[in-house]
Structures are given as C-alpha cells and as structure tokens.
Amino acid sequence: MNSNPMYMEYVDDADPQQASPRRGWRILGWVCIGLSAVMVAGSLTAYGLYRKAFGNISHEDVNAQLGPNRPKKLNSAMNILLLGSDTRAGANSKYGRALKNEPPRSDTMILLHLSPGGGQAMGISFPRDLMVRMPSCKSRDGRTIPAQARAQINSAFTNGGAACVMKTIESLSNIRIDHFMQVDFNGFKSITNAVGGVPICLPKDVNDPKSKLNLKRGRHTIKGETALAYVRVRHGLGDGSDTDRIKRQQKFMGALANKAMSAGVLSNPARMLSLMNAATKSLTTDKELTPQVMMRIGQGMQGMSSGKLRFITVPSGPDPADTNRVALTTEAQPFFETVRNDKTVPEAPKPGASKIPPSQVQVRVYNASGIAGQAKRVSEDLQAQGYQVTVGGNAPSNSAITKVMYGAGADRQAQTLVSMIPSKPQPTARTTGAKPGVVDLIVGSDWKALKNPKGGIPKQNGEIKASDDVCKGA
Structure with a gap:
C-alpha cells in the first residue's frame, strides 16, 4: 500500500478513531460524472421543463486563475x-468521518471530448497516480503555490480546485479546456435509482466485507447502496490494481450512460426530472457553462447514440522513477495531437490527387516506431477507413520517419494512402520485397495519427463503448 496521503482509496464508514486515511477505501464520485455527459448529450433540450433542476447547479469563476496563456x-x-470530488461535507461525511475536516481531493479526472458536429464523444481518464509537472496555481485561500517539477496529478484539485486541474491538464496536453463539471458522490445513489438501476456482469461470486458487496456471478441490475458498494470494491474483484478498477468503472459509467440515454428514460418526463434533480444537486461548473450553453451543446448532440460515446485511459504506464506511480508513455503526445486536431469536415482534395478509393488500396503495415503494438493499431485505423490491410509485423530496424513504399502498379494507390498521413511522406518504389499492387506503410517514431475524413478520433487501443455488452471481457 502506498504511504503517500494523496493516494486515497475508499474510506469505510467506521469509527473515526480507528479509520486511517492511508488505509481506507476511496469512494468514486466519478460515476456521477457520467450523468453530466448524458445531460450534455441529450436531455438538455428540454430546458424549459427542467429549468428548476438547473437552478440546483453551483458555479465558480476560474478565468482569473487560468490567466491568458x-x-x-x-x-x-x-x-x-x-471532476469527482471526495469532499466529506454535509451528507457526504458518512463515507469517511475521519476525513471530514480535510481538504477535498479529486481522484477522478476525465476530459470529455465532444467532436465537432456532435456525432461522437470520448471520455479520457487521467489516473490519480499520474506524475506530472505541476504549474503554479492559486490556492483556495488566494496563496500562490509554486510550480513543481514532479507531483501527483490528483494533488492539483487539493492545491487550487478545478482551475488548477484545468491548468495542469492543459499544460501537459496542450488541449484547450472549455468548461468543467464537478460532482461529489452524495448524489450517486439517487442517480442510479433515477435511471432504474445499472446493468453489470460479475465474473465470479463476490462477498467483500469492506465494500459490503455480496452478489453471485453473472448479470445484475444494481442501484442505490448496492451500486455504491460495486464502485467501491477493489480487492474483491480483478487483480486489485487501480488500473484494473479504472477499466471496470469505465464499463459501469458506459452502462450508466447507455441506460440514461435509452428511450425509457429520455421519453419519461417523471424519470427524467428525477434524474436531472439527482445529477444537478451535486454539480458545480464554471460560470460560462450556463444552462443556455448546456442546452445548445445538447441540441448539437441530439443524434448521438451510446455507441458513439467511448472511454479510454490516457496512454500511460508504470513510472520508471517509482513503480507505484504512473507516467505518460511516448504514445501520449500523438494521442493528444489527435484530440487537438479532431475535425468532421474532410479536406478538399488537391488538384491532381488520386481518385482511387481506400477500398481499392491494399496496404501492408510494418512497425518501425519501437512502440509495441503500433502496427496493429494503425492497421485497425486503416481498416476503419476502408483500406484492405495486413500486418507485416516489425520492420528490420526502427526508423524516426514514417515511409510509404509501393510495388509494381501501386503508385496511385500509394498517393491515396499518403493523402491520409499528416507528415505527407514521399512514396517511393520498393526495389526488394515488394508485392505487385500493394503499398507498404513503415510506421516510424514520428507517427502522429491517421487523418480521419469522417471526423472524430480513430479507434484507440483498450477503449470501451457505452453500448458494449457489460459481460464483454468480464
């Protein structure tokens, strides 16, 4: 168990004299956050009906703290x-009385990216143990907290609230964050009740005394205290790691969003009003995210299905300096760039560009990047855009530059492929090992992402869709 007091787990409802903040159990308020995404995605178009519920939302002014740069x-x-806040204020105190007077933390940080045009959305999770460079922030009492070369990301919320988290994530991703939504876990049980329960799938019987979860293996629909116990459990399911738990909770949030976006909820005014009241009573946003702005976002995303709502953890792995912590991997910056450059309108073809469609282009993909699994991921992206793809495996040696080579009669096909690669490598004829009519893509370490003419972010390794069967991979 990590001894850092910022490394919080669930805090049991135990005697405050016996409960230790370093060994307790953290409650995940971020399941409530899923409803914030759902609110944006569909229900807000009924603004007039739910105007009273919007009055429950609290607001903060973060512009002064963020500054102009x-x-x-x-x-x-x-x-x-x-953001999910673990504040123990008010009714939240029952879930860890020993922490009642401590500053709140945020162990849940999800960047919800809504693609242009409203057709797709992705929730990008930042692990609480991610070690980052922390920029200078203003504390809650107005003090200036100096920048830190190395700090755990979930300390940003404790240092300076939502504004400091926004500033930290912007500094490491270079992605402009438009708004924030912050939820505590007090409304969680009400939300799961309001949607009529959330489906889950257990791979084995669970009887965990710490979380008080006691269920048989198989499918269940859970709500209230049982749902709360499910998101609390750690050692009773999986391998006990936080990474494993994040994946399970992403599936839960997807199932929650899928349920909330179903016709049975959206078309039932009484159930929807109950859901809105439950979600907004524990919601805080920036001042610019007014009900009117939320309504416009909702209208723009009205046609989005749950299959277009995806969840992924930011590319990360064990921190070389401390294996109990997490660090961004080399795949993180290319992924951030994909998010920054997400578009829906395809670029107009340049004069003289090849007219051969992707469906008539055969591509072999070789990995010269030094990143394990890169050829497979690039192949899946190409297949998603209609190319005929095979994985060639690892290249004989690594390369800093992505290359496109072609066999006899495939020069125009190579041009079609090059038009989809941001670095625009100059295609060359392959003299040895070529296959007639086939284009070879050698993925170098400079690989960013494939252009996506359909808009949105290409499929990511390990992503979870809200529409996935809850028993998938269980």
Whole structure:
C-alpha cells in the first residue's frame, strides 16, 4: 500500500478513531460524472421543463486563475473537464468521518471530448497516480503555490480546485479546456435509482466485507447502496490494481450512460426530472457553462447514440522513477495531437490527387516506431477507413520517419494512402520485397495519427463503448 496521503482509496464508514486515511477505501464520485455527459448529450433540450433542476447547479469563476496563456482552440470541438470530488461535507461525511475536516481531493479526472458536429464523444481518464509537472496555481485561500517539477496529478484539485486541474491538464496536453463539471458522490445513489438501476456482469461470486458487496456471478441490475458498494470494491474483484478498477468503472459509467440515454428514460418526463434533480444537486461548473450553453451543446448532440460515446485511459504506464506511480508513455503526445486536431469536415482534395478509393488500396503495415503494438493499431485505423490491410509485423530496424513504399502498379494507390498521413511522406518504389499492387506503410517514431475524413478520433487501443455488452471481457 502506498504511504503517500494523496493516494486515497475508499474510506469505510467506521469509527473515526480507528479509520486511517492511508488505509481506507476511496469512494468514486466519478460515476456521477457520467450523468453530466448524458445531460450534455441529450436531455438538455428540454430546458424549459427542467429549468428548476438547473437552478440546483453551483458555479465558480476560474478565468482569473487560468490567466491568458492558454492553448489555442483549433476547431469547434468541445472539451469539458469532469471532476469527482471526495469532499466529506454535509451528507457526504458518512463515507469517511475521519476525513471530514480535510481538504477535498479529486481522484477522478476525465476530459470529455465532444467532436465537432456532435456525432461522437470520448471520455479520457487521467489516473490519480499520474506524475506530472505541476504549474503554479492559486490556492483556495488566494496563496500562490509554486510550480513543481514532479507531483501527483490528483494533488492539483487539493492545491487550487478545478482551475488548477484545468491548468495542469492543459499544460501537459496542450488541449484547450472549455468548461468543467464537478460532482461529489452524495448524489450517486439517487442517480442510479433515477435511471432504474445499472446493468453489470460479475465474473465470479463476490462477498467483500469492506465494500459490503455480496452478489453471485453473472448479470445484475444494481442501484442505490448496492451500486455504491460495486464502485467501491477493489480487492474483491480483478487483480486489485487501480488500473484494473479504472477499466471496470469505465464499463459501469458506459452502462450508466447507455441506460440514461435509452428511450425509457429520455421519453419519461417523471424519470427524467428525477434524474436531472439527482445529477444537478451535486454539480458545480464554471460560470460560462450556463444552462443556455448546456442546452445548445445538447441540441448539437441530439443524434448521438451510446455507441458513439467511448472511454479510454490516457496512454500511460508504470513510472520508471517509482513503480507505484504512473507516467505518460511516448504514445501520449500523438494521442493528444489527435484530440487537438479532431475535425468532421474532410479536406478538399488537391488538384491532381488520386481518385482511387481506400477500398481499392491494399496496404501492408510494418512497425518501425519501437512502440509495441503500433502496427496493429494503425492497421485497425486503416481498416476503419476502408483500406484492405495486413500486418507485416516489425520492420528490420526502427526508423524516426514514417515511409510509404509501393510495388509494381501501386503508385496511385500509394498517393491515396499518403493523402491520409499528416507528415505527407514521399512514396517511393520498393526495389526488394515488394508485392505487385500493394503499398507498404513503415510506421516510424514520428507517427502522429491517421487523418480521419469522417471526423472524430480513430479507434484507440483498450477503449470501451457505452453500448458494449457489460459481460464483454468480464
């Protein structure tokens, strides 16, 4: 168990004299955050009916703390930072009396990226143990907290609230964050009740005395205290790691969003009003995210299905300096660039560009990047855009530059492929090992992402869709 007091787990409802903040159990308020995404995605168009519920929302002014030196906005995508606060104020005190007077932490940080045009959305999770460079922030009492070369990301919320988290994530991703939504866990049980329960799938019987979860293996629909116990459990399911738990909770949030976006909820005014009241009573946003702005976002995303709502953890792995912590991997910056450059309108073809469609282009993909699994991921992106793809495996040696080579009769096909690669490598004829009619893509370490003419972010390794079967991979 990590001894850092910022490394919080659930805090049992135990005697405050016996409960230790370093060994307790953290409650995940971020399941509530899923409803914030759902609110944006569909229900807000009924603004007039739910105006009273919007009156429950609290607001904070973060502009002064963020300052003028922020990333530029490159397109019409919307980025909303979703935060789960573990505050023990008010009714939340029952879930850890020993922490009642401590400053709140945020162990849940999800960047909700809404693609231009409203057709797709992605929730990007930032692990609480991620070690980052922390920029200078203003504390809650107005003090200036100096920048830190190395700090755990969930300390940003304790240092300076939502504004400090926004500033920290913007500094490491260079993605402009438009708004934030912050939720505590007090409304969680009400939300799961309001949607009529959330489906889950257990791979084995669970009887965990700490979380008080006691269920048989198989499918269940849970709500209230049982749902709360499910999101609390750690050692009773999986391998006990926080990474494993994040994946399970992403599936839960997807199932919650899928349920909330179903016709049975959206078309039932009484159930929807109950859901809105439950969600907004524990919701805080920036001042600019007014009900009117939320309504416009909702209208723009009215046609989005749950299959277009995806969840992924930011590319990360064990921190070389401390294996109990997490660090961004080399795949993180290319992924951030993909998010920054997300577009929906395809670029107009240049004069003289090849007219051969992707469906008539055969591509072999070789990995010369030094990143494990890169050829497979690039192949899946190409297949998603209609190319005929095979994975060639690892290249004989690594390369800093992505290359496109072609066999006899495939020069125009190579041009079609090059038009989809941001670095625009000059295609060359392959003299040895070529296959007639086939284009070879050698993915170098400079690989960013494939252009996506359909808009949105290409499929990511390990992503979870809200529409996925809850028993998938269980």
